[in-house]
Amino acid sequence: MFKKQLLFVLSGALVLSVMLAGCKSSFEKLKASNDNNKKYQEAIKYYNKRDYSKALELFDDLAQRYRGQTAAEDLFYYYAYTNYKLKDYTSARYQFKNFADTYGGSPRAEECRFMAAYCFYLDSPVFSLDQDNTTKAIDALQLFINLYPKSDRVAEASKLIQNLRDKLETKAFENAKLYLTIGDYQSAVIAFGNALRDFPDTKYAEEMDFLTIKAQYMYAKNSQEIHQQERYEQAISFADQFTDKYTASKLLKDAASLKKDSQDGITNAKRVLAEALTDAKLARKLARKDSVSRATPPSEKGNENQKMP
Incomplete structure (x- = not known):
């Protein structure tokens, strides 16, 4: 009797697993696929449809597979922007900097170098908090200006630096006032x-x-x-x-x-x-x-x- 019950349970579990496997979404099947070209094309489609979460899952999987290949430049460009669109500025600035360092001769290198600095800017907290990212953002933006002094983005980079310096200025002022208050x-x-x-x-x-x-x-x-x-x-x-x-x-x-x-x-x-x-x-x-x-x-x-x- 016990053996019959056990067999029944195992059979039910097997049927359920088969049913679940059959119900896999097309996205899950795509993720499990080894068709890298199709996976890349679909990742771009998800990106263009602003479904950045799904695009990122596919780009994460493709990053290692495409490394060193001709198509890797486009992939890592989209990969950086996908993180940026998801407001993961820490990952985005790493990917943008990695792109600029790896593909220094690319027409996109200047843009990615600026975006890496801009991600630091976006991660700069309110003046009352630690300003480590603020000083790093200033350094990164100044480096961009030094590397691309004729860039159309220099004016914007200079404006961002001034905004960051204003924040450091306010912090210094408020800290000094705090000493007086206490x-x-x-x-x-x-x-x-x-x-x-x-x-x-x-x-x-x-x-x-x-x-x-x-x-x-x-x-x-x-x-x-x-x-x-x-x-x-x-x-x-x-x-x-x-x-x-x-x-x-x-x-x-x-x-x-x-x-x-x-x-x-x-x-x-x-x-x-x-x-x-x-x-x-x-x-x-x-x-x-x-x-x-x-x-x-x-x-x-x-x-x-x-x-x-």
């Missing part, structure tokens, strides 16, 4: 200075110069009295530079206010230090405050040899 004033001063050095024509220049005064003032205000005069004087210097540079700025009044507060801060620091000369209790308090072993704060780590602007 109260790491020394790092804020350094970060604003670095951003202005790296992006001298930045649209944020006026605001960054003003925030540098503010950050330096807050740095001095939160310092020990023995260090305050020097740090307030730096804030005053920044304020004077701002006034000379931006004669029509709406922030002139605020800059003047910070300068006045810095001058008052110097006066107060001198008074406290003078009182300490005759007030033993105050002197001991300042001495204890100044003698506390101080670990390098986050604002100074990695910046020990960097001068403040």
Whole structure:
């Protein structure tokens, strides 16, 4: 009885498998086929019909089989664009670069070199995220300009580079402002200075110069009295530079206010230090405050040899 049941189950499974095999779609049969020429022609048809997923499956299978053959140039050109159309820019840029490197003499090499760089551009994230792909995109686009200085695409490549630099500029500005927001004033001063050095024509220049005064003032205000005069004087210097540079700025009044507060801060620091000369209790308090072993704060780590602007 058990043998009959087992035979029945196996027979059913066999019939089912035969039925499923018979129901294979034409696409699945094509994928399993060894007719590379037909498979390639159908891949092109799928591509032209914008059925990029099916086209990619066929191009994936054909890539190894066509390597080194005359028809491989066309295949790898379509292969790169299929990945691009599917918005897989990582794969697309690899395929475009591979095409340009392999077929350097092809009329399509320039186009593929540009598209490889453009895929980096499309993979550049919003400014708040890591900008590794942004810098790589700039390098790739600049390489394209260097290789094809007379190309019609140079103007577009230059525009894309500027867009990417704008993103890096915004990130530098926002990072510097973040230091100010969290109260790491020394790092804020350094970060604003670095951003202005790296992006001298930045649209944020006026605001960054003003925030540098503010950050330096807050740095001095939160310092020990023995260090305050020097740090307030730096804030005053920044304020004077701002006034000379931006004669029509709406922030002139605020800059003047910070300068006045810095001058008052110097006066107060001198008074406290003078009182300490005759007030033993105050002197001991300042001495204890100044003698506390101080670990390098986050604002100074990695910046020990960097001068403040």
